[in-house]
Every structure is written in C-alpha cells, then in structure tokens.
Amino acid sequence: MGTSILTRRxxxxxxxxxxAAATGTRAQTPSRAAEIxxxxxxxxxxxxxxxADLVNGIDQHFFETLFxxxxxxxxxxxxxxxxxxxxxxxxxxxxxxxTGVPFHDGTIMTxxxxxxxxxxxxxxxxxxxxxxxxxxxxxxxDAATVRIRxxxxxxxxxILMSIFNGAAAIMPRRLTExxxxxxxxxxxxxxxLIEHVPDxxxxxxxxxxxxxxxxxxxxxxxxxxxxxxxxxFVPVPxxxxxxxxxxxxxxxxxxxxxxxxxxxxxxxxxxxPGMMITPSWALIALNTKGxxxxxxxxxxxxxxxxxxxxxxxxxxxxxxxxxxxxSIYPKGTELHIAETPGYNTPDPAKAGQLLKEAGYRGQPFxxxxxxxxxxxxxxxxxxxANLEEAGFKVDMQVLDWxxxxxxxxxxxxxxxxxxxxxxLPDPTLFSPFNPNYAGWWDTPTKRQALEAYVTAPNxxxxxxxxxxxxxxxxxEVPGIMIGHFALLYGISNRLQGFxxxxxxxxxxxxLV
Amino acid sequence: MIGSYxxxxxxxxxxxxxxxxxxxxxxxxxxxxxxxxxMLGPAATAQDVTALRxxxxxxxxxxxxxxTFLRSVATLRLGDSIFLGQSVASALAExxxxxxxxxxxxxxxxxxxxxxxxxxxxVRRGGRLDQFVATAAMTAGSVPSFWIGLTLxxxxxxxxxxxxxxxxxxPDAGLLTHAQHLILPAIAVALPNLALVLRFTRTAMIDxxxxxxxxxxxxxxxxxxxxTLRHAFRNASTQxxxxxxxxxxxxxxxxxxxxxxxxxxxxxxxxxxxxLRRDYPVIEGTLLVVSxxxxxxxxxxxxxxxxxxxxxxx
Numbered sequence: 001m002g003t004s005i006l007t008r009r010x011x012x013x014x015x016x017x018x019x020a021a022a023t024g025t026r027a028q029t030p031s032r033a034a035e036i037x038x039x040x041x042x043x044x045x046x047x048x049x050x051x052a053d054l055v056n057g058i059d060q061h062f063f064e065t066l067f068x069x070x071x072x073x074x075x076x077x078x079x080x081x082x083x084x085x086x087x088x089x090x091x092x093x094x095x096x097x098x099t100g101v102p103f104h105d106g107t108i109m110t111x112x113x114x115x116x117x118x119x120x121x122x123x124x125x126x127x128x129x130x131x132x133x134x135x136x137x138x139x140x141x142d143a144a145t146v147r148i149r150x151x152x153x154x155x156x157x158x159i160l161m162s163i164f165n166g167a168a169a170i171m172p173r174r175l176t177e178x179x180x181x182x183x184x185x186x187x188x189x190x191x192x193l194i195e196h197v198p199d200x201x202x203x204x205x206x207x208x209x210x211x212x213x214x215x216x217x218x219x220x221x222x223x224x225x226x227x228x229x230x231x232x233f234v235p236v237p238x239x240x241x242x243x244x245x246x247x248x249x250x251x252x253x254x255x256x257x258x259x260x261x262x263x264x265x266x267x268x269x270x271x272x273p274g275m276m277i278t279p280s281w282a283l284i285a286l287n288t289k290g291x292x293x294x295x296x297x298x299x300x301x302x303x304x305x306x307x308x309x310x311x312x313x314x315x316x317x318x319x320x321x322x323x324x325x326x327s328i329y330p331k332g333t334e335l336h337i338a339e340t341p342g343y344n345t346p347d348p349a350k351a352g353q354l355l356k357e358a359g360y361r362g363q364p365f366x367x368x369x370x371x372x373x374x375x376x377x378x379x380x381x382x383x384x385a386n387l388e389e390a391g392f393k394v395d396m397q398v399l400d401w402x403x404x405x406x407x408x409x410x411x412x413x414x415x416x417x418x419x420x421x422x423x424l425p426d427p428t429l430f431s432p433f434n435p436n437y438a439g440w441w442d443t444p445t446k447r448q449a450l451e452a453y454v455t456a457p458n459x460x461x462x463x464x465x466x467x468x469x470x471x472x473x474x475x476e477v478p479g480i481m482i483g484h485f486a487l488l489y490g491i492s493n494r495l496q497g498f499x500x501x502x503x504x505x506x507x508x509x510x511l512v
Numbered sequence: 513m514i515g516s517y518x519x520x521x522x523x524x525x526x527x528x529x530x531x532x533x534x535x536x537x538x539x540x541x542x543x544x545x546x547x548x549x550x551m552l553g554p555a556a557t558a559q560d561v562t563a564l565r566x567x568x569x570x571x572x573x574x575x576x577x578x579x580t581f582l583r584s585v586a587t588l589r590l591g592d593s594i595f596l597g598q599s600v601a602s603a604l605a606e607x608x609x610x611x612x613x614x615x616x617x618x619x620x621x622x623x624x625x626x627x628x629x630x631x632x633x634x635v636r637r638g639g640r641l642d643q644f645v646a647t648a649a650m651t652a653g654s655v656p657s658f659w660i661g662l663t664l665x666x667x668x669x670x671x672x673x674x675x676x677x678x679x680x681x682x683p684d685a686g687l688l689t690h691a692q693h694l695i696l697p698a699i700a701v702a703l704p705n706l707a708l709v710l711r712f713t714r715t716a717m718i719d720x721x722x723x724x725x726x727x728x729x730x731x732x733x734x735x736x737x738x739x740t741l742r743h744a745f746r747n748a749s750t751q752x753x754x755x756x757x758x759x760x761x762x763x764x765x766x767x768x769x770x771x772x773x774x775x776x777x778x779x780x781x782x783x784x785x786x787x788l789r790r791d792y793p794v795i796e797g798t799l800l801v802v803s804x805x806x807x808x809x810x811x812x813x814x815x816x817x818x819x820x821x822x823x824x825x826x
Binding site: 033035037040041043044045049050051052126129179180181183196197198199200232234235236237238240241244245247248249250372399400401402403405406407409419420421429431434436437438 | 543544545546547549550551552553554555556557558559560561564567593595596597598603606607662665666669670673676677678679680682772773774775777781782785788789790
C-alpha cells in the first residue's frame with residue numbers, strides 16, 4: 001500500500017516535471033535579464049517628487065545627480081566634473097560639468113539643462129524646500145559651468161544635491177517646464193527606461209552610449225557600468241513570496257525582507273541574505289504643538305517610561321539585526337555622538353513623578369499606529385505597555401497607513417506615533433528637525449541651533465552646532481530615538497559585485 | 513415578451529449604475545487618508561502635502577470633482593490614475609484579461625470537478641463517499657485561500673520547482689507562460705469555490721431526489737442514470753447555476769488576496785493598491801466596472817434560468 005502511494009506521488013511529480021520541462025517553466029528569464037523583486041508598484045516615477053526609496057531605487061538607474069555619496073556619506077562628482085568651488089563666504093558655488101554626456105534621447109547635457117533641472121528641483125522636491133529660501137540665483141555662465149548664488153551660507157546644499165531622495169536629478173530642459181509629475185523619463189544614467197507596465201514591471205535596459213564618471217566604484221560614486229543587459233523591477237508585495245521567489249531562482253534580488261523572510265533565506269543553497277551598510281532610524285514622534293505632550297515634562301515622562309531594547313526585540317527579532325543606540329548617527333560617522341542622557345533608562349517611578357509634576361489627570365495619551373508596517377505596530381504595543389505601567393492612560397488608535405499620514409498632520413488629534421526612515425547624510429534631513437514635520441518642534445533654542453548648523457562657515461563650526469542640536473533633542477524630547485535597524489535583502493549567488501548601499505543599485509553588478 | 517423584460521432590466525441597471533457611481537464617489541472621498549501624503553512618503557510635511565494636493569487638483573470643491581467624475585464615466589475613460597500615469601480605462605483593460613483568465617480557470621475547475629462529485633455524493637447520500645466528500649468540502653471551504661496559495665508556492669514552486677512562484681511572466685511571454693503562472697493561483701482560488709459549488713449541487717440534488725416525480729420515474733423503470741441526469745439534475749441545475757454565478761461574480765471583483773500573494777497584476781491587486789494609496793479615480797472606476805460586471809452576470813444567470821427551466825417565463 002505504502003509503495004503504491006509513493007509510486008503514485010513519484011508519477012505525479014514526474015509528470016509535472018515533464019510538463020514543466022516541455023513548457024520551459026524554468027527558462028522564464030533569459031540570462032541577460034535580472035528580475036529584482038521590490039515591495040510594490042512604484043507609481044509615479046518623477047525623481048524630484050518622492051522621498052520613497054521604492055521609487056528612488058529604480059529611478060537612480062536612469063537619472064543621475066551632479067554629485068553622489070559613497071556608503072559612508074563621502075561626496076564625489078557624478079555629472080559634475082569636480083567638486084564645486086565654494087567662495088570663502090560660502091555664498092557662491094561654481095560647478096564645472098562633464099562635457100559630452102548624452103541624455104537617453106540623444107541630446108547632449110548642457111549647463112542650461114542643469115540650471116532648469118535645479119530650478120524645478122527647488123520648487124518641487126520636499127528635500128529642496130529648506131534650501132530654496134537661501135538660493136538667490138542659478139545661472140549658466142557657459143555651456144559647461146553652473147553657478148549657484150546664496151543669500152547666506154547653507155551647509156547642507158551639497159548633500160541635498162547628492163542624495164537620491166527627492167533628488168536633484170538632471171533632465172533635459174524641455175521636461176522641466178511643468179511642475180506636474182513627468183511622463184517621459186529621459187536621464188543620463190547607465191540604464192534607460194524601456195517600459196513601465198504598472199503592477200507588472202519596470203524594465204530598464206543598458207544605455208549603450210552611456211558616459212560614465214571616472215574613479216574607483218564605491219557605492220554610488222566612481223565608475224558606473226551596466227553589465228546586465230536588462231533589469232526588471234517586479235512588484236511583489238508579499239515578503240514571503242519575495243523570499244520564496246529568490247530561493248526558487250525566479251528573482252536575482254529581493255528587496256526589503258522582513259525578519260521572518262530574512263531568516264527563511266538564511267542557509268538556503270544558491271542565495272544569501274544580507275544587510276544594507278547604512279541602517280535605518282526607528283523613532284517615536286511626540287506632538288509638541290497639540291495634546292498633552294506640549295508640556296515638556298510629559299514628553300520627558302515618556303522618555304523615562306519606554307524601554308528601547310524591548311521595542312527593538314519585539315519589532316526586529318534577533319539582536320544582530322538591530323543596534324541599541326541613542327545617537328542619531330551610527331558609530332564610525334563624524335556625526336556620531338555618544339552622550340544621550342535619558343536614553344534607555346526605563347524608570348516607571350521617575351516617569352510617574354514627572355507626570356505628577358506636570359499635573360497629569362489621566363487624559364488619554366493617543367498613539368497612532370498601523371498594522372501595515374508590522375514593526376510600527378509592535379513598537380507601539382510595547383510603548384503602550386510601558387506607558388500604562390508608568391501611569392499614562394493610553395488610547396492606541398490602529399489606522400491604515402494613508403489615514404495615519406493624513407491625521408498626524410492635525411496637531412489636535414494625537415500625542416505619539418512611531419515612524420522610521422533611512423539614515424541620510426545630513427542631520428537637516430532627520431525629519432524631527434524640520435519645524436513643519438508632524439511634531440512641529442520649533443522652540444527658539446532649537447531654531448537658533450539649527451540656524452547655526454546650516455549657516456556654519458566650516459566643518460568644525462558645523463559639528464559644534466550639531467552637538468548642540470543633538471543635546472537639545474534629548475533635553476526638549478520632541479521625539480525618542482529607539483535604535484537603528486538593518487535593512488534586509490536577499491540576493492542570488494548569480495548576482496555578483498553588489499554593494500549593499502540603500503537604495504540598492506545594480507550598475508557594476510554582473511549576472512553569471 | 514422577453515424584449516420588454518430586457519428593456520425593464522436595462523433601465524433598472526442604468527439606475528443601479530448611477531447610484532453605484534455616486535455612492536462609490538462619496539465613499540472614496542469620505543474615507544480618511546490622502547493620496548498626496550502617500551505619494552510623498554512618511555518624511556513629508558503638511559505643507560508638502562498641501563502643495564501636491566493643489567498640483568493634482570485634489571483641493572477642488574467636491575461638487576466640481578463629482579461633475580468631472582460623472583463626465584469621465586460618461587466618456588468611458590473613467591478618469592486618470594493619480595499614481596499609475598495612465599487612464600483608469602487602460603489600467604483596467606491591461607488587468608482584465610488576467611482576472612478573467614483566473615476567473616474562468618477557477619470557475620471551470622469548480623464546475624468540472626464540483627458538480628459531478630456533488631451529484632454523486634447526493635445519489636450515494638450517507639455512504640462513505642458522501643461522508644468523505646462532505647468532510648473534504650468542509651475543509652476546503654474553511655481553509656483561507658492565501659494559506660492554500662502559500663502552501664502551493666512552498667511545495668510546487670520552491671521545493672519541486674515545477675511552477676513559477678509568482679508574477680505573470682516576463683514581458684515577451686506567450687499565452688502558455690501566462691497560463692503556467694496562473695496554475696497555482698487558480699488552484700488556490702478554485703478550492704474554496706469548488707467546495708461551495710459541490711455543496712450547493714449536493715443539497716439541490718438531494719432535495720430533487722425526494723420529489724414525487726423522481727419516484728414516478730423510477731417506478732416507470734427508467735435507468736438510475738437517466739433518472740439522475742435527465743430528471744433530477746436538470747431540475748437541480750438552476751441552483752447549481754446560481755452557485756456558479758456567485759462564484760464568477762465574486763471572482764470578477766478580483767481574487768484579492770490570491771492576487772496579492774502571487775503578485776499577479778489583476779483587478780483585485782489594482783483595487784487593493786488603489787485603496788491603500790487612495791487613488792480615487794482607480795477605486796471609483798474599478799468598483800464601477802466590477803459592479804457593472806456583477807449586474808450583467810446576474811442578468812445572464814436570470815436569462816439562463818429560462819433556458820434551463822421551461823417553467824420560468826419572462
């Protein structure tokens with residue numbers, strides 16, 4: 001009887017395998033093309049408009065910026081011929097451009113295109129908004145030079161032009177005339193956009209006339225070469241399916257794995273899990289403009305109540321996938337600061353005392369969270385338990401992501417939400433420092449420290465101002481750093497030469 | 513006679529569709545959430561969101577947006593997606609073939625397997641086969657299709673590697689490759705529906721087999737096969753048709769969860785993404801088309817009743 005079942009199962013498998021062989025199931029992707037599983041449909045591909053890494057990760061293959069960074073945030077030229085010449089007063093940037101750089105439509109990039117692109121960027125990019133008031137003029141004295149004049153020094157300008165996030169992407173002037181999302185995608189990148197079929201794929205193909213920047217490749221800087229003929233970014237919303245597709249050989253790379261899917265890939269033949277070099281921030285945002293958290297003592301009570309290690313363990317699993325740190329920047333960067341008074345010192349009694357001093361009478365402490373991002377929900381759950389223990393009356397509101405994004409813009413509706421973001425090279429890009437970001441931290445001391453930072457004439461002054469700003473984050477508690485967590489991915493052994501920098505780039509990567 | 517019936521039904525359908533359009537428009541706008549905020553990402557401020565809302569025309573008065581929406585429905589273009597960079601009509605046209613293939617694949621499996629087994633179980637009511645079928649149908653009907661999907665992926669695609677894990681095949685794929693990509697999702701969708709059709713068929717057949725005319729037919733010496741198929745099944749077929757109609761209309765709306773698990777670019781996936789991103793024109797257009805299909809399928813089923821059952825007259 002047992003033999004018969006076994007034989008039948010074998011027969012079934014054999015016939016299925018024969019069917020697959022006959023119809024060529026395994027030969028779905030020709031060796032010249034690599035399928036990259038991404039978390040969803042990117043939608044609008046305008047590189048200036050969005051801060052979403054899903055879009056930026058795709059866009060950076062066909063659009064380029066004047067400068068870029070290596071994985072440790074060192075800046076180098078890409079479309080610029082060299083680093084900019086900056087006058088000693090920090091108010092005039094002269095940028096020499098590389099010449100003979102073709103766009104995908106066959107025209108050659110000129111300073112006129114760069115000026116038009118930067119002007120559109122200043123009007124459109126959420127990242128450039130902070131820089132725009134300082135820029136008085138952008139001009140092209142000749143076809144290969146661009147000058148940017150500022151009303152006063154603005155130290156983050158170069159970083160803002162270098163990051164691919166609300167990017168200062170260079171495109172032909174004709175595309176820059178409308179502030180509506182662009183529909184034609186003409187850049188200078190090593191790949192060109194072939195086709196975007198929403199919810200199925202974005203296809204990019206090697207740009208044969210690509211003019212690469214010089215230099216040793218390192219992350220996003222140095223020489224770029226499209227070694228794979230075609231890349232297909234395929235939306236696969238389910239993380240388990242992204243991991244399974246990688247294991248089965250369908251995808252060459254699977255982006256944004258969850259802890260569970262990361263562990264699923266670990267130890268499987270032919271594939272490896274990995275972590276991006278730069279981690280992400282996990283944060284609690286507190287409302288300084290509305291609700292009971294306008295009282296600094298209540299915010300300090302939250303800091304005293306919460307337990308970051310419990311939150312990180314609940315949200316991100318094994319300790320090798322996260323780092324417990326109160327410093328906004330990781331160790332090894334010049335922006336790392338070890339002094340984080342009050343971080344990870346959970347003390348319910350102290351929190352209760354602070355609540356008493358603030359005259360807390362059991363008003364609801366409203367936490368916004370969503371189950372669409374599992375880690376946000378888990379961190380909020382742990383926070384809720386910690387806060388209840390300290391005497392807060394917690395009202396946890398589980399919303400869908402789109403609702404949360406909308407409601408958090410109303411200061412009357414909440415006290416706390418959990419968020420995260422990629423660690424970006426300049427502190428001004430850390431959302432809580434933006435006075436318009438939900439939380440609205442805008443005290444005179446903070447404003448002064450931020451102003452000192454952005455107008456710092458040199459790096460020493462800039463780092464000193466950063467130290468002050470970091471200290472204020474801990475004394476005024478506009479939010480709470482929970483820790484840093486690794487961005488996880490899975491990669492096939494067939495894909496070689498990948499540098500784990502966020503968002504993942506596939507130039508200088510080969511498919512064997 | 514049937515002409516005037518059809519005319520009445522069409523007029524009713526037009527009214528239903530107008531009401532659906534209005535309700536769908538209102539629901540999409542009443543639910544909280546903002547497409548501009550989703551498009552910009554979590555680091556954006558309220559000012560960034562407001563600026564983008566203005567550029568996208570989302571700040572226009574609701575009445576004006578409603579008028580634009582009705583005009584776009586009348587021209588069958590159904591407006592433009594906020595996210596996809598294409599019209600809703602073309603987004604739907606791109607995704608409809610997949611969903612229709614999946615629907616007919618799954619409904620076909622449910623009919624071909626579910627109906628005969630349902631008939632057999634009814635004929636041998638209380639026997640071993642009936643008990644086994646009842647248990648199996650109950651199990652298949654209770655297990656969620658996403659779990660069936662993930663299990664199928666785990667075995668057929670990851671362990672045995674005989675079928676693709678997900679997606680709809682590469683851009684240059686032919687119909688055969690597309691079909692391969694649909695096998696696992698179709699099974700995942702078909703199983704619970706197969707159970708539904710099977711149980712409907714079984715119950716309908718058991719009811720009919722107790723009727724007087726069946727006893728008469730048997731007494732006349734007709735063969736059991738003739739009694740079952742010509743007399744009993746023909747009478748039970750209207751209920752079976754109802755079940756199949758339910759299955760098809762449920763699937764036209766998209767096998768939402770299955771399409772997400774298998775990363776299939778069908779209508780279900782489109783509508784889920786649109787709701788999560790608050791892509792109003794896509795939500796409105798898709799729901800309108802799906803409701804239209806639902807109404808049409810119902811009409812088709814009603815008309816088929818008359819073909820299957822001579823007692824039904826319009």
